[in-house]
Amino acid sequence: MKLKELIDKFELKALTNIEDTHIKGVYLSDMLSDVMSRAESGSLWMTIQTHKNIVSVANLIDLSAIIITNGKNVPDGTIELANRFYVNILSSPLPTYELAIKLVEAGVK
Amino acid sequence: MQEEETHIIEIEKIKDSLQAQIITGNNIPNKFITGVYASDLMSDVLAYGKSGSILLTGLNSQQVAISAYMAEFKAIVLLRGKIPNDDIKKFAEGKNIIVLSTQADMYEACVKIANIKGEVPVIKEVEKPVSKAKNITEHSFKIDGQDFASAGMVSTQIKAILKSIGYDSKLIRRIAISTYEAEMNVVMHAKKADVVLKASDEMIKVSIKDEGKGIKNIELAMKEGYTTATEEQRALGFGAGMGLPNIKKNSDKLNIESEVNKGTLIKIYFFVR
Amino acid sequence: MQDESCKHLWKITNIKPCFIINEFCYKCKKNTTYFSLEERPPIERYQEGEHFWNTLGYDQSIRFDLQCKKCGKLVKMEELAGLMMCTGCEDNCKVYSLMKELEKERTWVYVAFGFLPFDETKQLDKEQISVLEDYFNQRRKSSTSKIKIVSGDLIENFSLCYGNIIKDVDMLSSKPPEN
Structure with a gap:
């Protein structure tokens, strides 16, 4: 699935400029070390972490986007950094599990 | 406000679908959970987790068991093959929290739990009589x-x-x-x-x-x-x-x-x- | 068998969860960092030769090695405390200059840090840094951008650096939710 399709389908809010890309898998974790060591490049990463360092991780392994769940506020510093490094950040009011099962139902893998 | 969803799932089915190992917990066939919460941040679990849920986490620390107890979770699934230490085991056993361990990662576990089908067990809510303290x-x-x-x-x-x-x-x-x-x-x-x-x-x-x-x-x-x-x-x-x-x-x-x-x-x- | 002519294809291996501990000596005012593989972070104050170490803080992290999928060559990453993305906080910093130069071609600069104190601890050598860089570039599927990894030595004044290494901050604390 394409990122822009996903945004429309799941009513995600784009917090940064969006560069459309293909989503190749989903990774859920709130531990940055975990994402750095295990997530596949191109994955969609769902987390409740909003620290600037999520941009470092997403950029390092070239994730397709970060979705911040639980509708958490993302600090301006994180957004600015993400725009500079072309990292897509989206937001959903749903908790991680609720959003994850919607993705499963829609066949996002 | 989002409509709140309730998931009523037998823990036994979760165990089977995740091919999980039971670390603590007796009489699992008769137990079920009413929600699923996936997170590695315990502050989040305390703030948003709902009682009666199962916690999916990759964090292996005693704070996981304590947070689960504080937020009244029924069970914990430790992801990516993490095996809890004795502190977690002892604590969870004492508080009747079921602890499972699976090789699955968080998304895989969500996918598998979401795919669990079958009869939804009827829950009988047993209201505990509230006897307030008379004395300080x-x-x-x-x-x-x-x-x-x-x-x-x-x-x-x-x-x-x-x-x-x-x-x-x-x-x-x-x-x-x-x-x-x-x-x-x-x-x-x-x-x-x-x-x-x-x-x-x-x-x-x-x-x-x-x-x-x-x-x-x-x-x-x-x-x-x-x-x-x-x-x-x-x-x-x-x-x-x-x-x-x-x-x-x-x-x-x-x-x-x-x-x-x-x-x-x-x-x-x-x-x- | 290790093959000198092998065009290595790296994979991550020996991933172990650990704590990265930061200690401070009140006597010599030095900072030290190290990994601990214990279940709980060691936080005792202790004396070690000239030093009186006190824990400043700790976070969860991981340690890992890299291994070639083809020839089996193992490159240990024991000296790696963490990777930090340069976010450009100090105009005169060499890393930032490099980043400004490479940013145009979408090559992102990451700094591989060894443990503190830098002058007393073995830092990563050139091979380790180049293997790290190869690993992350091989793992990235995108052809539109690249990763450049440099050594922490390039940062002349560490106290002016506002970057954070990638690790799990606040995993054990009950930091309040932000809304």
Whole structure:
């Protein structure tokens, strides 16, 4: 699935400029070390972490986007950094599990 | 507001679908959960997790078991093959929390749980009779700063005492979460603290008096995301949050007095309705 | 068998969860960092020769090695404390200059840090850094951008650096939710 399709389908809010890309898998974790060591490049990463360092991780392994769940506020510093490094950040009011099962139902893998 | 969804799933089915290993828990075939919460941040679990849920987490620490207990989770699934240490096992066993361990990662576990089909068991809600305390009971406890081995134990004891008296479970949950946040603050930032629990049929008061750095600006500390980390710690990426906003959110009244380089006295009040 | 002519294809291996501990000596004012594989972070104050170490803080992290999928060559990453993305905080910093230069071609600069104190601890050598860089570039599926990894030595004044290494901050604390 394409990122822009996903945004429309799941009513995600784009917090940064969006560069459309293909989503190749989903990774859920709130531990940055975990994402750095295990997530596949191109994955969609769902987390409740909003620290600037999520941009470092997403950029390092070239994730397709970060979705911040639980509708958490993302600090301006994180957004600015993400725009500079072309990292897509989206937001959903749903908790991680609720959003994850919607993705499963829609066949996002 | 989002419509709240409830998932009623037998734990046995979760165990099977995740090919999970049972670490603690007896009589699993008769147990079910009413929600799923996936997170590695325990502050989030305390703030948003719903009682009766199962927690999916990759974090393997005693704080996971304690947070699950405080937020009244029924079960924990440790992801990516993590096997809990004896502290977690002992704690979970004592509190009747089922602990499973699976090789699956968080998304895989969500996918598998979401795919569990079958009859939804009928839940019979058993209302526990609420017998309020007639007399005031008082208990005191001590917390040692930096004693991570016992972190969370005072709030665990407080929760057990309130449960045995028979307060409303939602009220107990709020008290447990507030006390836990306050206790973690002491463990992380103070030298030691004395805790006093006073409970009557009208009000429950928890006071925590610590010896430590104190809080320079209480108003600022009440703001979310505030951190007491020094410049030097921040430069190295070390920051530590304070749980005050979450305590405020969960309590009916909060009173903080603090003196820099001496300590802080936090009084948390809950009204019994 | 290790093959000198092998065009290595790296994979991550020996991933172990650990704590990265930061200690400070009140006597010499030095900072030290190290990994601990214990279940709980060691936080005792202790004396070690000239030093009186006190814990400043700790976070969860991981340690890992890299291994070639083809020839089996193992490159240990024991000296790696963490990777930091340059976010451009100090105009005169060499890393930032490099980043400004490479940013145009979408090559992102990451700094591989060894443990503190830098002058007393073995830092990563050139081979380790180049293997790290190869690994992350091989793992990235995108052809539009690249990763450049440099050594922490390039940062002349560490106290002016506001970047954070990638690790799990606040996993054990009860930091309040932000809304």
